[in-house]
Amino acid sequence: MAQKMTAGKRIGMEVSIAVSYAVQLSRAEAIAAYPITPQTHIVEHLSSLVANGELEAEFITVESEHSAMSASIGSAAAGARTYTATSSQGLALMHEILFIASAMRFPIVMTVANRALSGPLSIWNDHGDIMAERDIGWIQVFVENGQEAFDHSIMAFKIAEDHRVLLPMIVNLDGFILSHVVESHQLLDQETVDRFLPPLVPYHRLDPAKPVTMGAFAMPELYTEMKMAHQMALTNSYGPILEVWREWGALTGRHYQPVETYRTEGAKVLLLIMGSLAEVAETAVDELQALGEPVGLVKLRLWRPFPFEELRKAVAGADLVLVCDRALSLGGGANPVLAEVRSALYPLAVRPQVLGYTVGLGGRDVQPADFIKLLRHGQAEAKQGPSQEFFMYGVRG
Amino acid sequence: MDKFGSAESTKFDTYASRMMPREEYFTSGHRSCQGCGEALAVRWVCKAIGKDTIIAHATGCMEIVSSAIPQTAWMHPWIHVAFENTSAVASGIDAALNILERKGKLKGPRPKVVAMGGDGGTSDIGLQALSGALERGHNFTYVCWDNEAYMNTGIQRSSATPFGAMTTTSPPGRRSIGQKTWKKDMVAIAVAHGIPYVATASPGYLFDLYFKIRKAIETPGPAYVHVLSVCPTGWRSATDLSVRLARLATETAVFPLYEVVEGRHRLTVEVPKLRPVKDYLKPQGRFRHLREPEIDFIQKQTLANYELLLQKCKSSFPEFAPIHLPQVG
Amino acid sequence: MSKSWDQWTWQEIEIGGVLTEPGSARAYNTGDWRSSRPMWDKKRCIKCGICWTVCPEAGISEEPDGYFDMNTYCKGCGICVKECVTGCISMVLEGE
Numbered sequence: 001m002a003q004k005m006t007a008g009k010r011i012g013m014e015v016s017i018a019v020s021y022a023v024q025l026s027r028a029e030a031i032a033a034y035p036i037t038p039q040t041h042i043v044e045h046l047s048s049l050v051a052n053g054e055l056e057a058e059f060i061t062v063e064s065e066h067s068a069m070s071a072s073i074g075s076a077a078a079g080a081r082t083y084t085a086t087s088s089q090g091l092a093l094m095h096e097i098l099f100i101a102s103a104m105r106f107p108i109v110m111t112v113a114n115r116a117l118s119g120p121l122s123i124w125n126d127h128g129d130i131m132a133e134r135d136i137g138w139i140q141v142f143v144e145n146g147q148e149a150f151d152h153s154i155m156a157f158k159i160a161e162d163h164r165v166l167l168p169m170i171v172n173l174d175g176f177i178l179s180h181v182v183e184s185h186q187l188l189d190q191e192t193v194d195r196f197l198p199p200l201v202p203y204h205r206l207d208p209a210k211p212v213t214m215g216a217f218a219m220p221e222l223y224t225e226m227k228m229a230h231q232m233a234l235t236n237s238y239g240p241i242l243e244v245w246r247e248w249g250a251l252t253g254r255h256y257q258p259v260e261t262y263r264t265e266g267a268k269v270l271l272l273i274m275g276s277l278a279e280v281a282e283t284a285v286d287e288l289q290a291l292g293e294p295v296g297l298v299k300l301r302l303w304r305p306f307p308f309e310e311l312r313k314a315v316a317g318a319d320l321v322l323v324c325d326r327a328l329s330l331g332g333g334a335n336p337v338l339a340e341v342r343s344a345l346y347p348l349a350v351r352p353q354v355l356g357y358t359v360g361l362g363g364r365d366v367q368p369a370d371f372i373k374l375l376r377h378g379q380a381e382a383k384q385g386p387s388q389e390f391f392m393y394g395v396r397g
Numbered sequence: 398m399d400k401f402g403s404a405e406s407t408k409f410d411t412y413a414s415r416m417m418p419r420e421e422y423f424t425s426g427h428r429s430c431q432g433c434g435e436a437l438a439v440r441w442v443c444k445a446i447g448k449d450t451i452i453a454h455a456t457g458c459m460e461i462v463s464s465a466i467p468q469t470a471w472m473h474p475w476i477h478v479a480f481e482n483t484s485a486v487a488s489g490i491d492a493a494l495n496i497l498e499r500k501g502k503l504k505g506p507r508p509k510v511v512a513m514g515g516d517g518g519t520s521d522i523g524l525q526a527l528s529g530a531l532e533r534g535h536n537f538t539y540v541c542w543d544n545e546a547y548m549n550t551g552i553q554r555s556s557a558t559p560f561g562a563m564t565t566t567s568p569p570g571r572r573s574i575g576q577k578t579w580k581k582d583m584v585a586i587a588v589a590h591g592i593p594y595v596a597t598a599s600p601g602y603l604f605d606l607y608f609k610i611r612k613a614i615e616t617p618g619p620a621y622v623h624v625l626s627v628c629p630t631g632w633r634s635a636t637d638l639s640v641r642l643a644r645l646a647t648e649t650a651v652f653p654l655y656e657v658v659e660g661r662h663r664l665t666v667e668v669p670k671l672r673p674v675k676d677y678l679k680p681q682g683r684f685r686h687l688r689e690p691e692i693d694f695i696q697k698q699t700l701a702n703y704e705l706l707l708q709k710c711k712s713s714f715p716e717f718a719p720i721h722l723p724q725v726g
Numbered sequence: 727m728s729k730s731w732d733q734w735t736w737q738e739i740e741i742g743g744v745l746t747e748p749g750s751a752r753a754y755n756t757g758d759w760r761s762s763r764p765m766w767d768k769k770r771c772i773k774c775g776i777c778w779t780v781c782p783e784a785g786i787s788e789e790p791d792g793y794f795d796m797n798t799y800c801k802g803c804g805i806c807v808k809e810c811v812t813g814c815i816s817m818v819l820e821g822e
Contacts, residue, residue: 029496032489056500058492063529067485070478070526074453074489077476080496082489100478105742166741204744206474206490208449208508213745215477216464221732226743228736414775421784425799426751429782431759432803436782463751466743467731470751603779629803637804637817640780 010184015146015173016041018185019085019111022153024055025193028083028109029200030075032060032068036090037123038175039113043085065090069097069108076106077214079205081157084108087175088115088129095133101168102137103230104214105203107160108168110138111153113175114275114326116362124363125175127275130303131327131336137230139169139237140304142274146183149173151254154188158197159244165237166203172303174276176363188252196251234305241302258302259310263289267296269375270315270352273324274300274337277359277366281324284371295375300337308344315345318352322378324359324371324393333389353382356390370394412604418444427470428462432636434627434643435459435542437600439513442540442624443473445610449506451490452476455483455514455523458549458628459542474508481522484530484539487512491535509614510537515626516557517547520581531590531619534720538613538620541583544628552631556581559651560698561691562683564631569686579698587621588657591720594620596656596665600627601643605654605665612656618721625652633682642680649677650703655710660717662709674699756783760802762817768793770814777806777815 020042023031031050033043049055058075062068068084076082086094091112101108116122117129130140139159143149149171156169173179188196204212218226242258249255262282264270271281278299288295298314298321300307315321325335334342338356345351355378360366374393381387422443429436439459446452452475454460460477463470478486491510497503512530514523519541527539546564547553554564558576563569567576587595594616598606606624613620625646627639634642646652647666651674654666674696678684687695729738740746764777764786777794778786785800807815 029500030489030492032485032492056496058496060488060492061533062485062488063525063532067482067488067526067529070482070485071489071492073478074476074486074491075493076489077486078451078490078493078497079502080493082493097479097482103742104478203741204746206451206476206508208451208474209505211472211474211748213464213469213471213475213748214742216466216469216743216745217461218466218743219732222466222734222739225734225736226739229739229741232736414779415773417775417779423784424749424752425784425797426749426754426756427783428754428756431801432805433782437780437805440782440784464745466739467745467747468751468754469745469748472748600780635804637808639782639803640805640809 008186010186012182012184014041014180014182015149015178016180017045018146018150018187019153019173020045020049021187022150023083024049025188025190026154026157026197027081027199028055028057029080030058030060030072030082031084032062032071032075033084034062034065034068034086034090036065036087038115038179039085039087039090039111041179042111042113065093066097069094069101072108073097073101073104073106076108077206079200079202079207081200082106082108083110085111085113087113088117091129092117092132098133098136098138103226105166105233106168107157107166107200109153109156109160110168110170112170112172113179114172115175122362125177126361126363127172127326128328128361130170130172131329134304134336137167137234138304139165139167139234139241140172141170141302142172142300143178144276144278144299146178146181146185147254149178150185150187151248151252151256154193154197155244155248159237159241161200162240163203165233165240167233167237172275177276192251196247238305256301257310258307259314260299260301261314262297262299264296264298264314264317267294267317268319269295269379270298270318270321271295271324271371271375272298272300272321272337272341274303275326277324277326280366280368281371284368287368288372288375306340306344311341311344312348315352320378320382321352321354322375323354323356324374325356326358326360328358328361328392335390338390355381355386357393358390359393364394417607420444422472423463424470424472426468428465429458430630430636432629432639434600434639435544436462437639438542438606438624438626441600441603441607442610445607446509446511446614450509450511450614453478453483453486453490453510453512455518456480457515457518457542458544459513459515461549480518482526483512483514483518483523484526487537488530488533488535491537510535511614512537512539514539514541515548516541516543516545517555520556520583528590531587531592531621532720534618536618538610538622540610541621541623542626543623544626544631545580546631548628548631557583560695561687563686564683574691575686583623584621584657588660588717590619591718592619592621593617593659593719593721594656597623597625597652597654599625599643599647599652599654601640601647602654602666609656609665631683633685634680638680642677645672645677648672649674650699651677653703653706655706659719660715662706662712664710755798756801757798760800760820762802762804762819763800764796764804764806764815765818766793766795767814767816770812772812774811776809776811780805780809
């Protein structure tokens, strides 16, 4: 074990390690994980915590990610608090099981260290992996930095296990950019977390004393209604999510919102982004504001269920919104975040112009200067009427 | 035919039908075809595993006929997730039971864990998850319902389909004699994982099946039981012959009944005089197209495989590398 | 639930589609499928119970007098006829 955890003090550690401490503090009971860059440090550290008896849990070294998610369903169904982590190809391999995990309403918590999808093979960061899983019916959040990763990992268990929710949840953190970087974290002590997060009370459990059948199939007469129930569960999780975030805010002083804004008061042009690049964009916004330009930043935190109302409010005063996606929706008219934002704004009689950019694919670095260049490009395009459905920033050739 | 080796029949507690447990754990009302040999096997396996057992089941015939919302034929706690992952689901259940037991959260006896899957879900798409679960040494029993094809989707071939059999994806034709490859030996694969108990079983010998399952359940660590599941629909046989065909499979050495206890092979049903394989093939429409050369080949290969099995039964030391190693330090 | 399952509203479906009544399949009468049924000749039946053992449906039940007869679930497959030790079971067409 590398560090002793001390509440209150800020300690420098790799974000992956902080996440594994969050999982340890949450008293996860069953961890089924398969190694894939850049999630490896999380599961390695959890492994050593279990091996040293510092985390009372079963660590299942499954033989693939598909089996990781399957074993997670098994352990959740048997009534254990379940955690796993993956990235990129591993997440893609879990694909068919992800839909099942949420439809069967198991409160599994998963960290996705976002990484580009093959092909070509890339171990570096972008959001392509999770964007291929938009429709899996899980609650999904994005974090910006290590502290958020720690915080949201613990909160995820509380949200998922709430009997009003009972849905699995993904905490997205940027692979390498966050997972492998040393940041300063303020950890909590076990007592505090125990008070915040009581033991799991399963809703349905595989128990010979009270036998149930899980995973029966649905005839056409029932499938629609069952998917409606799933949709409503995800939609209605919104309230409990905010409740948990409020409670955390009161506990730690760190308050989280589904949509957060940075210097958007009076801003006519807005950048919109998710994940760690938000902090880079903030620097760009500072530089522009210093030049007297009314530019602000909208940071999307809650991805599913999508916060339509909050988003509409956040962009209400702007004329132009530049949505920066770290994923490409090949052959489509809009990248994932762009599509959701446009969709959210479409019903409004008065709405800002929305343009979209892909940035930072496959781990390409994005500097504040890039955001500024992108902004200039966007302003020009907006004036003359956009020449393309969306733009890929920074392509040579 | 000479008697080979020192194989002994298993000595059972009970041979009388009337003394077997009456409670049904796989209830009537399931929608299997008439005469389904697999359903018969499931009925008896569910009695053998006892009340305190959790079942993880793969997609397939038995899952579909028994679990259309809102009807379930299962009296056990039961979970179906997908086709190829039942061993992984069972691994998760086993791990959860470990931690819950350690933390004192289990009320009552620790349940047994049984994973069930068809031949497709075991030897094809499910092989990876099975291998992983066996290698990790989870405390569970895997039961394979081998009806020798993907029956639920309409009789397509699997790696368990016997040589020469007609299926919809191995149809006989001008350029084909049906299934081109010999049946994959899942028992050998399971034994190669160094697990303590592996067996074949069949609805032709229900007491043998019942007591093998009991043994498998009680064995700590992984156990694997391969059940020949006669399918009149897919095999094109008469519905009333399902038990008889299962018996013929053993009497012709096509499906010998044996168990492998820590690598030691032992026949549990001895057949003093084997019958010719064509006695087994003739009642099944899926072999109707076979001619002399194919039937001869099947006869020869069947006997050769049986010889190999008998040699394994005679062997003075088992080819066995156990996965459970004594705790060091 | 008095309502037929194909009329359930989404709110009426159990969370996760979990079925909480084990053995609810018994509500489905598979006996409607059969076109022939087994008939026991009690003069030759030795009450061994093999027919009960080999029925895939658990479609044979013991009577109070120790003899066996089909119950409502019998699908008419005929396995019991073939496996009966004394040959005292025969298949007859339904309705005869």
